[in-house]
Amino acid sequence: MTRIGADAHIHSAALRRVRSGGVRLVMAMGLLVTCFAGIAAQLLVLGLAPAQPLRIASYQTTIEHTRSRPDILDRSGRLLASDLPVYWLYADPSRVIDADTAAERLAEVLPGRDVPALRKLLAGEGRFVWLHRGLTPAQAERVHRLGLPGLGMFLENQRVYPAGASAVHVLGHADVDNRGVAGMEAYIDAHPEIVIPARGDDERPSVRLSLDLGVQHIVDEELRTALETYDALAALGVVMDVRTGEVLALTSLPSYDPNRREASLLPGRHNRLIADTYELGSVFKTFTVALGLDRDIVRLDDRYDIKTPLDVGGFRLADAYARQQYATISEIFIRSSNTGAARLALDIGGYWQRDFFSRLNLLERATSELGPTAQPLVPQVWREANTVTASYGHGIAVAPLSFAAAAAALVNDGRLVPPTFLPRGRDAADALAVRVLKPETGSIIVDLLRLNVTRGTGRRAAVPGYRVGGKTGTANKPRPGGYHDDKVLGVFFAAFPMDDPQYLVFVMLDEPKGTHETGGRNEAAWNAAPSAGRIIARAAPLLGVAPDASFDERSAASY
Amino acid sequence: MRIVNMILACTLVGLLLLNYGLKHEVREMEREAGAKARMIAENTAALGVLRAELSYLSRPERLEALARGPLGLRSPSPEQVIPYGEFMGERETGQ
Numbered sequence: 001m002t003r004i005g006a007d008a009h010i011h012s013a014a015l016r017r018v019r020s021g022g023v024r025l026v027m028a029m030g031l032l033v034t035c036f037a038g039i040a041a042q043l044l045v046l047g048l049a050p051a052q053p054l055r056i057a058s059y060q061t062t063i064e065h066t067r068s069r070p071d072i073l074d075r076s077g078r079l080l081a082s083d084l085p086v087y088w089l090y091a092d093p094s095r096v097i098d099a100d101t102a103a104e105r106l107a108e109v110l111p112g113r114d115v116p117a118l119r120k121l122l123a124g125e126g127r128f129v130w131l132h133r134g135l136t137p138a139q140a141e142r143v144h145r146l147g148l149p150g151l152g153m154f155l156e157n158q159r160v161y162p163a164g165a166s167a168v169h170v171l172g173h174a175d176v177d178n179r180g181v182a183g184m185e186a187y188i189d190a191h192p193e194i195v196i197p198a199r200g201d202d203e204r205p206s207v208r209l210s211l212d213l214g215v216q217h218i219v220d221e222e223l224r225t226a227l228e229t230y231d232a233l234a235a236l237g238v239v240m241d242v243r244t245g246e247v248l249a250l251t252s253l254p255s256y257d258p259n260r261r262e263a264s265l266l267p268g269r270h271n272r273l274i275a276d277t278y279e280l281g282s283v284f285k286t287f288t289v290a291l292g293l294d295r296d297i298v299r300l301d302d303r304y305d306i307k308t309p310l311d312v313g314g315f316r317l318a319d320a321y322a323r324q325q326y327a328t329i330s331e332i333f334i335r336s337s338n339t340g341a342a343r344l345a346l347d348i349g350g351y352w353q354r355d356f357f358s359r360l361n362l363l364e365r366a367t368s369e370l371g372p373t374a375q376p377l378v379p380q381v382w383r384e385a386n387t388v389t390a391s392y393g394h395g396i397a398v399a400p401l402s403f404a405a406a407a408a409a410l411v412n413d414g415r416l417v418p419p420t421f422l423p424r425g426r427d428a429a430d431a432l433a434v435r436v437l438k439p440e441t442g443s444i445i446v447d448l449l450r451l452n453v454t455r456g457t458g459r460r461a462a463v464p465g466y467r468v469g470g471k472t473g474t475a476n477k478p479r480p481g482g483y484h485d486d487k488v489l490g491v492f493f494a495a496f497p498m499d500d501p502q503y504l505v506f507v508m509l510d511e512p513k514g515t516h517e518t519g520g521r522n523e524a525a526w527n528a529a530p531s532a533g534r535i536i537a538r539a540a541p542l543l544g545v546a547p548d549a550s551f552d553e554r555s556a557a558s559y
Numbered sequence: 560m561r562i563v564n565m566i567l568a569c570t571l572v573g574l575l576l577l578n579y580g581l582k583h584e585v586r587e588m589e590r591e592a593g594a595k596a597r598m599i600a601e602n603t604a605a606l607g608v609l610r611a612e613l614s615y616l617s618r619p620e621r622l623e624a625l626a627r628g629p630l631g632l633r634s635p636s637p638e639q640v641i642p643y644g645e646f647m648g649e650r651e652t653g654q
Contacts, residue, residue: 043575079614085604162614201599202606217619465637538634546645547637 070205074213083157087140089131095150099123161258169271173258187369210246218538219249226531230512238506242408244429245417277397281475284393285341294441306340313385334456345391350382360406373399404506411501414442450498457525461533465547470494472524492528507532
């Protein structure tokens with residue numbers, strides 16, 4: 001090998017080393033650039049990608065299935081219905097590892113669930129079964145801590161009614177999906193415009209009713225007492241503002257607790273004031289007398305024969321306890337004479353009687369937020385016999401709420417205002433009012449109602465100082481082909497204070513029995529009237545009606 | 560030209576880091592806001608429960624039982640009720 005050849009060999013080797021070092025450098029650089037590019041790309045992704053919300057698979061914390069309902073408040077803002085968050089527990093049986101153990105452990109936590117039923121659900125074939133709807137947060141936490149696979153929970157709304165059965169027939173109730181299915185709950189769903197929006201985070205949307213929870217409680221309790229005392233089948237009551245038509249309390253017993261809505265399906269738990277019609281008896285004499293006076297057919301001191309039986313339409317009508325041959329209109333009213341009312345009605349005429357009932361909205365269904373009342377049972381052809389029986393409240397059956405609204409018109413200067421369960425001002429009521437009597441006739445009826453409580457059949461409804469007026473009605477209950485002799489409805493409607501009537505109280509007892517205290521009597525004067533009196537004695541102070549003992553003395557002197 | 564590229568690259572990396580930091584802070588704040596929103600929701604729910612409990616405990620039926628039972632109270636008679644204005648009038652005239 002020559003020197004030149006050796007140098008060339010060395011140079012070539014060095015060149016190969018340099019070249020291979022350059023390749024390594026490029027590879028290292030490439031690797032570094034790739035790494036940094038990856039980091040930069042990740043930074044870009046992290047920087048630009050939107051944040052993903054956190055989700056907990058088995059413990060859902062947002063309400064997604066049930067709807068949120070507004071609170072329902074009484075006229076003073078007291079809570080009657082609200083939503084509470086509860087947990088609905090479900091299971092996916094295919095993911096449950098040991099159904100026996102799971103059932104035993106769950107039964108210790110779930111209220112009222114037994115092991116066999118739970119085991120059957122957990123060992124089933126499907127992929128989804130409800131285990132319990134309505135767990136409290138504390139119970140849900142205990143289930144969560146069991147750590148059982150295959151279980152899950154939804155957070156949902158449950159409707160609660162803190163006042164229990166009070167006003168249940170006005171409130172109605174919501175179903176398991178929190179949809180209103182009866183009463184005001186159903187009305188709210190159909191009329192969302194009545195919901196007052198929440199004013200802040202700590203408030204809930206609400207609906208205010210015309211009800212007064214205090215008065216409602218008094219009516220509930222007095223009617224429950226009456227139901228037990230007189231061993232009645234049912235007891236109904238309404239308190240209404242006669243000027244605005246606002247219903248302050250409505251009770252239909254037997255009732256149910258809306259927190260256990262399945263009880264609403266038990267027999268007889270419906271709202272009898274709206275869903276039933278009744279022949280209400282002698283309280284209708286108030287309409288007969290009012291119409292006779294309004295049409296100037298009679299004056300208060302005109303007399304009618306009440307002792308001679310009246311034969312009409314194939315039946316004979318007689319007053320069993322008539323003590324005199326002739327009685328004035330006032331006497332007919334306060335002694336509740338059937339023949340007197342019938343003779344007056346015949347003088348008025350069936351056409352005008354029917355017309356008056358029609359104007360009082362007694363011949364058609366009445367509507368309110370709770371829906372239409374039951375269809376009144378009215379004679380198809382208004383014969384003389386119908387005029388006679390309708391004069392004392394037989395042969396015509398109306399919903400008690402319709403009657404209460406019509407009776408309120410008699411003490412509201414003769415102006416009929418439709419009943420409502422929502423707050424209504426005087427101006428709005430005046431705009432809706434329909435005149436059915438002259439104001440002066442209304443004034444005479446007020447005096448007659450007062451007279452009936454001071455001297456007539458309504459004496460047991462008197463409450464010292466609160467100026468009560470009213471009319472009794474004892475109606476024999478109809479049976480196929482006639483009327484029961486011993487089964488009656490005891491009805492009383494009262495208004496107070498009679499120097500300026502503001503409130504109407506209606507009480508009806510279905511088949512009240514005589515007691516030792518009543519001497520075995522079952523007429524309204526012995527049961528419905530004192531019940532109404534007790535309601536007024538307790539409710540009047542709550543309604544801002546102050547007692548006035550001097551009125552009693554003045555009115556006693558004037559009659 | 561190489562210096563300009565270097566400066567731009569450094570600026571890009573700096574901006575990316577700044578963006579990342581800001582995003583991280585925003586996420587932290589979102590987490591805090593979420594926690595506070597959850598707390599508000601829980602407290603609102605608790606408030607609803609307390610209101611319902613208050614209504615349950617102050618329902619007239621229960622208050623009446625307490626008033627008539629342990630407290631020995633009874634309904635006022637008409638003679639015991641006088642209008643507020645009348646009461647104040649009597650106080651002012653010293654009667």
